[in-house]
Each structure stands twice: as structure tokens, then as C-alpha cells.
Amino acid sequence: MAATVTPEAVEKTIVDALPQFGVEESDITRDATFEDLDVDSLDLAELSQIIEDEYGVQLKGDDVGKIKTVGDAIDLVVSRAG
Amino acid sequence: MRREVVVTGIGAVTPLGVGARTLHERWCAGSSGIESGEGAASEFEPTDHLTVKEVRRADRFTQFAMVAGDEAVAEAGWDGELPYDPSRIDVVIGTGIGGIGTLERGKEILMEQGERKVPPLSIPLMMSNAAPAALSMRYKLLGNSFGTVSACSAGAHAIGEAARKIQYGDADAVMTGGSEASLTPLARAAFSALDALSPTGISRPFDARRDGFVMGEGAAILILEDAEKAAERGARVLAKVRGFGATSDAYHLTAPDKEGAGAAAALRKALEDAGATPEDVVYVNAHGTSTPLNDRAETKAIKAVLGEDTEVPVSSTKSAIGHLLGAAGAVEAVATILALRDRIAPPTLGYEEPEEGMDLDYVPGQARQLRVNGKAAIGLSNSFGFGGHNVVLCLEAT
Numbered sequence: 470m471a472a473t474v475t476p477e478a479v480e481k482t483i484v485d486a487l488p489q490f491g492v493e494e495s496d497i498t499r500d501a502t503f504e505d506l507d508v509d510s511l512d513l514a515e516l517s518q519i520i521e522d523e524y525g526v527q528l529k530g531d532d533v534g535k536i537k538t539v540g541d542a543i544d545l546v547v548s549r550a551g
Numbered sequence: 552m553r554r555e556v557v558v559t560g561i562g563a564v565t566p567l568g569v570g571a572r573t574l575h576e577r578w579c580a581g582s583s584g585i586e587s588g589e590g591a592a593s594e595f596e597p598t599d600h601l602t603v604k605e606v607r608r609a610d611r612f613t614q615f616a617m618v619a620g621d622e623a624v625a626e627a628g629w630d631g632e633l634p635y636d637p638s639r640i641d642v643v644i645g646t647g648i649g650g651i652g653t654l655e656r657g658k659e660i661l662m663e664q665g666e667r668k669v670p671p672l673s674i675p676l677m678m679s680n681a682a683p684a685a686l687s688m689r690y691k692l693l694g695n696s697f698g699t700v701s702a703c704s705a706g707a708h709a710i711g712e713a714a715r716k717i718q719y720g721d722a723d724a725v726m727t728g729g730s731e732a733s734l735t736p737l738a739r740a741a742f743s744a745l746d747a748l749s750p751t752g753i754s755r756p757f758d759a760r761r762d763g764f765v766m767g768e769g770a771a772i773l774i775l776e777d778a779e780k781a782a783e784r785g786a787r788v789l790a791k792v793r794g795f796g797a798t799s800d801a802y803h804l805t806a807p808d809k810e811g812a813g814a815a816a817a818l819r820k821a822l823e824d825a826g827a828t829p830e831d832v833v834y835v836n837a838h839g840t841s842t843p844l845n846d847r848a849e850t851k852a853i854k855a856v857l858g859e860d861t862e863v864p865v866s867s868t869k870s871a872i873g874h875l876l877g878a879a880g881a882v883e884a885v886a887t888i889l890a891l892r893d894r895i896a897p898p899t900l901g902y903e904e905p906e907e908g909m910d911l912d913y914v915p916g917q918a919r920q921l922r923v924n925g926k927a928a929i930g931l932s933n934s935f936g937f938g939g940h941n942v943v944l945c946l947e948a949t
Contacts, residue, residue: 521667
């Protein structure tokens with residue numbers, strides 16, 4: 470079953486996932502934009518899959534377009550799950 | 552007057568190592584890149600050359616092309632700044648099967664974990680145009696970019712068509728070549744089911760005991776430029792692309808025409824295109840797959856064009872690295888250029904027992920000096936693909 474959705478848990482999932490895409494872990498903060506982290510739409514498609522896997526929350530086209538920062542992504546996942 | 556095409560940079564990743572000269576030197580020294588019946592590019596470590604993100608964004612066949620591309624670009628003196636308007640630099644790269652490893656992994660995930668787990672990068676990584684797309688982005692080349700797909704002649708096709716773009720005036724330079732990474736369970740099993748692979752795992756082209764080809768992987772990239780423009784910028788010229796001859800057998804999906812008629816026609820066309828005669832040829836880099844049918848038909852084709860008693864040395868790079876499929880034509884063009892430049896005929900490794908009727912000089916045993924006798928160093932590189940695609944490149948080293 471899907472894991473409990475807390476901001477801390479989602480943040481950890483994202484911090485664990487992004488280095489696979491070549492992001493330096495130390496650069497990842499809530500305020501960091503995906504653009505600055507060089508995380509593009511293809512990376513976000515993969516990240517969405519990881520999040521869906523973990524929390525059962527689906528992020529689709531429009532959602533991904535609205536996400537600018539790591540914090541936006543965390544908040545969106547938490548709000549969807551709630 | 553058509554524009555002349557020169558080669559100003561080359562790069563390769565092959566079972567003999569990373570680097571075009573590594574391939575040339577090790578092959579000429581008699582080294583083989585084949586182990587346990589396969590030519591794996593085992594010295595290639597993607598993260599030695601590419602970032603984590605680049606590796607993740609590219610199937611192995613595209614990674615090979617990027618690393619070979621970096622070598623070619625550096626040699627041509629293109630790193631730092633492009634010498635021409637980027638919109639006049641094209642990219643044409645061949646592959647036999649593209650990202651088949653990515654396809655197979657995606658299919659496994661689909662079957663085992665369901666469709667929602669299929670990686671979103673599956674299509675952009677497996678598509679057969681992924682290598683030219685990656686090279687165009689990597690070097691910011693804005694001209695025409697696309698892939699050529701013609702099985703084992705794809706790499707040679709790419710170079711021939713790339714040369715045409717410059718000759719016709721559509722481009723001032725083209726990054727071209729071929730790439731393949733198909734040492735995968737499906738490709739192995741499928742080629743094996745066709746009885747195309749050597750059951751003994753030995754690549755010995757033209758030898759009477761040959762029993763099929765050995766699969767290999769790798770890439771080669773060449774930088775072609777308009778000769779006049781290359782001279783203006785003071786580029787070092789490695790070779791000229793003199794001629795390109797391409798024909799079809801229209802005979803069988805996998806078997807070559809037994810008499811080698813289509814191959815002979817391609818050889819003639821390449822010479823005609825080069826404005827050269829059979830007497831001008833000092834070396835032939837054969838397709839030489841080590842399959843019973845190819846090597847016999849190719850021998851007939853070479854004799855039909857160069858003469859029944861021709862003494863021109865003919866050797867097969869596949870004796871040292873196996874068959875690189877869609878990359879073969881490009882890797883072998885690079886090997887041909889370096890052989891011609893160094894005036895050396897590399898050996899057909901493993902060739903010992905002649906077959907009746909196959910009596911060309913296959914350069915058995917070891918490399919030897921290539922006699923040019925004061926003439927231009929003109930060679931031919933043959934590539935023939937499943938589907939009956941025949942491509943011959945006529946190259947001249949400076």
C-alpha cells in the first residue's frame with residue numbers, strides 16, 4: 470500500500486530520486502527550481518512515476534507544468550494525497 | 552564542378568578499445584577484441600566520458616556515438632568553436648537496430664510490473680535517430696540531421712549520403728558515421744535462430760572453416776568538410792571521400808546474391824563516382840563477415856571488378872572486432888583511412904585455410920606494408936546489409 474504522505478516523506482523521496490538524474494544532492498532545497506537543477510520535462514516524467522509508485526498520487530501533464538520548485542512538487546503531492 | 556569532400560576528424564569506440572588509432576594500432580598488431588565469441592566494447596566505461604545525466608539520457612548505442620563524436624570533433628579542431636555556420640552543418644548517423652537494449656528492458660518491465668512502470672525515456676532512447684539527435688544537440692549543429700537505416704550497410708550509407716550533401720552544396724560539413732549496441736539477449740537469440748552467428752564463436756573471414764559472424768558493438772564518427780573550406784581554415788586533412796556506390800540485390804531478405812552481382816555493381820559505381828579505375832585501388836577493406844555465403848559472394852564481386860588475378864590486398868576488420876552491424880561501415884571506413892594513411896595492410900586474423908575459388912590476397916597472418924608505388928593511396932570499403940543493400944566507399948588518404 471502507498472506510504473503515508475507527509476511533506477518530510479515526499480521531500481525525502483525527491484531528494485533520493487534527483488541525484489539519479491545527475492542533480493547534486495547539496496543543491497536540492499525547497500526553493501530550488503527544477504530549471505536551476507537542470508531537471509526537465511523528461512526527468513519530471515520519471516519523478517512522477519517514482520511518486521506514483523510510492524504514494525499512489527498521479528501527476529499528469531498540467532500538474533507538471535505548474536511545478537516550478539522542489540517545494541511546489543512536495544506541496545502538490547501532499548495536497549493530492551489529502 | 553562538384554565540391555570535393557575531405558575527412559578532418561575521426562573517432563571510434565570498438566571492441567579493441569576507445570579511440571580510432573587504438574583500433575588501427577591494435578588491429579595492425581594482431582590483437583583481437585573478441586572474447587567468448589563476442590566483440591564487446593569492454594574498455595568503454597560511459598561515466599569516464601559522459602555525465603550521469605548524459606548516460607541516463609542515452610542508450611548505449613548513442614553513448615558510443617557521443618564519445619566517438621567528441622574524439623572526431625577534437626581532431627577536426629571543432630571543439631570550442633564551430634568553423635562554419637551551424638545551420639550548414641548536417642548530422643547523418645546510421646544504425647542497424649538502434650536502442651534494442653532499451654526496448655528489451657522496457658518490454659521486461661511491461662511484462663513483469665505492468666504498463667504504469669514502463670520508463671518514460673523508453674522511446675527517446677530506443678529510437679533509431681537518437682544518435683544523430685544527441686550529436687546535433689551536443690555540438691549545436693543546426694543543419695539537416697537524421698539517421699540511415701539499412702542493416703549492416705547503415706554506417707557506410709550515412710557516410711555516402713553525407714558526402715553527397717557537401718558535394719551538392721546543401722552543407723559545408725557533416726558529422727557522420729554509425730553506431731550499434733546490440734549485444735542483447737533478443738538480438739543474440741534472433742541472429743542465432745537465423746543461423747547467422749558462428750556457433751564456434753570464431754570470426755575468421757574468408758577461411759574455409761568459417762561458420763558465421765561474431766557480433767560486435769561500437770561506433771565510429773567522421774567529420775566531413777567541403778575541401779575548399781577546410782583548406783581555407785587550415786584544417787588537417789586525413790583523407791578524401793572520393794566515391795560512393797550503392798545498389799540493391801533485389802534477391803533475398805538475408806542471403807547475398809550468390810554471384811555477388813549487386814556487390815560488384817556497387818564497387819563499379821563507387822569507382823566511377825570517384826573517377827578512378829580498378830588499377831588505382833591499392834587496398835580493399837572487405838565486408839568479410841565470416842559467413843559462408845558473404846565471403847564467397849564478396850570474393851566473386853571483387854574479382855569481377857578488380858580482375859580475376861588481382862593482387863590487391865583485401866582484409867576484414869571483422870576478424871579483429873566481429874560484426875558491428877550498423878556501425879561496421881563507419882568503423883571500417885575509419886580503419887581504411889588509417890590503413891591507407893599509414894600505408895599498411897592490416898591482417899585478416901585467423902585466416903589460414905583457403906577455400907577453393909577464394910584466392911584473393913586476404914593478408915593472412917600479420918599486417919604488412921601497403922605498396923602504393925608512387926600512386927595515390929586509394930582504397931575501397933565494402934558494406935552489405937540484410938535486405939540486399941550494398942554500399943561501397945572509395946577513400947583516398949593524403
